Amino acid sequence: HAAGDPVITELQPWMQQLGDGVDVAPYGKPSEYESHVKRRTVEWLTADPVSSINFTPLHELDGIITPNGLCFERHHAGTAHIDPAKHRLMINGLVDTPLVFTMADLLRFPRENHVYFLECAANSGMEWRGAQLNGCQFTHGMIHNVMYTGVKLRHLLEEAGVKTSGKWVMPEGADAAAMTRSIPMEKALDDCLVAWKMNGEALRPEQGYPLRLVVPGWEGNMWVKWLRRIEVGDEPWHHREETSKYTDLLADGTARRFTWEMDAKSVITNPSPQAPILHGKGPTVLTGLAWSGRGTIPRVDVTIDGGKNWHAARMSGPSLDKSMHRFYFEFDWDGGELLLQSRAHDSTGYVQPTKNELRDYRGTNSIYHNNGIQTWYVNKNGEAENVEVS
Ligand code: MTE
Ligand code: CO
Known part of the structure; x- marks a missing residue:
């Protein structure tokens, strides 16, 4: 326009002086202009921050990898800060030779790299009875997707020699919760995997430094952090986290137990309540994430009119087993109201259900394993809200 854009016509401060020298931030941080991009908690959800949860800001991310500093945290007794020189991994129980590994010992086993999502079984749990939290960070942010480096648990179990009666393993954490779960052999x-790196660097303390168990495709609770011991047994232990918790109470009073695999799920991250459309009508980019604990996501459908018309989204980025997948749908927004939904199909042929289909089968007592289709209502100003359509 006539006056000229001052960002172009006027010299900006960063062109009038030298920048920082190379060593000002020996371990780098994001730009100061990105300070709004952070994990967030919902204070009323839990009584105390040491047994609590915060959420990954999915609406601020792109691609499929979650940056380490933004991976949601779920602790039952706070973050343990462990000196790796004083950390050991013990294998005991029904094995020929009980073993204790130092961190240095583990580095002598063959390593592997894999990208996997970790989703807490309680992700979207607050939405069982109806739309509640405004933002995909809060409705879907108990998930992260990183590349792990570690050794196959199989190699360590073979080293100890599992007895033929050994049918289950019980990982235990070195945090004050000493968390345990039963995992079938x-x-x-x-x-x-027994992993010590995420996205190339050491695990963050919040994610279990120096060692965590990776249980691909299965509920996050089983991925024991600060891993200190693996016991081999002949039956499950029925500890707290697999009886009172991480069990789904059905409408008839019976409970679904040992629901380990995470069902296929997806969410539109933009537009969404924390990421309104600010540019008015015209070309608009919709994007989101999809994942399945049973394989890959060959297809995601998207609707902008509450399910009247479905369109195949465009998948972009690597399609990896038990990893998040990125999808896009570009459309011309006419400035009218929108009802946005996405529906994931996984490589087994499973199709993500609606929330009401889930409720028909499982009632409304559940917290865990809500993989129902999410709806965002977008008004004419481009503002989005968490709603349900029947
Ligand atoms: N492991 C230990 N030792 N202590 C814990 O509190 N929380 C579990 C699991 N492993 C937990 C743990 C739960 S419920 C989840 S969802 C994941 O770790 C969360 O992993 P994250 O903090 O890396 O997101
Ligand atoms: Co969890």
């Missing part, structure tokens, strides 16, 4: 010998 089949899974332990399949793809579980």
Whole structure:
């Protein structure tokens, strides 16, 4: 326009002086202009921050990898700060030779790299009875997706020699919660990893430094952090986290137990309540994430009119087993109201259900394993809100 854009016509401060020298931030941080991009908690959800949760800001991210500093945190007794020189991993129980590994010992086993999502079984749990929290960070942010480096649990179990009676393993954490879960031997010998790196760097303390268990595709609670011991047994232990918790009470009073696999799920991250459309009508980019604990996501459908018309979204980025997938749908917004939904299809043929389909089968007592289709209502100003359509 006539006056000229001052950002172009006027010299900006960063062109009038030298910048920082190379060593001003030896371990780098994001730009100061990105300070709004952070994990957030919902204070009324829990009584105390040491047994609590915060959420990954999914609406601020792109691609499929979650930056380490933004991975949501779920602790039952706070973050342990462990000196790796004083950390050991013990394997005991039904094994020929009980073993204790130092961190240095683990580095002598063959390593593998895998990108996996970790989703807390309680992700979207607050939405069971109806739309509640305004933002995909809060409705879907108990998930992260990083590349792990570690050794297959199978190698460590083989080193100890599992007795033929050994059918289950019980990982235990070195935090004050000493968290434990029962994992069937089949899974332990399949793809579980004992990991010490995420996205190339050491695990963050919040994610279990120096060692965590990776249980691909299965509920986050089983991914024991600050891993100190693995006991081999002949039956499950029925500890707190697999009886009173992480169990789904059905309408008839019976409970679904040992629901380990995470069902296929997706969410539109933009537009969404924390990421309104600010540019008015015209070309608009919709994007989101999809994942399945049973494989890959070959297809995501998107609707902008509450399910009257569905369109195939455009998948972009690597399609990896038990990893998040990124999808896009570009459309011309006419400035009218929108009802946005996404629906994931996984490589087994499973299709993400509606919330009401889930409720028909499982009632409304549940907290865990809500993988129902999410709806965002967008008004004419581009502002979005968490709603449900029947
Ligand atoms: N491991 C230990 N030792 N202590 C914990 O409190 N929380 C579990 C699991 N492993 C927990 C733990 C739960 S419920 C989840 S969802 C994941 O860790 C969260 O992992 P994150 O903090 O890396 O997101
Ligand atoms: Co959890």
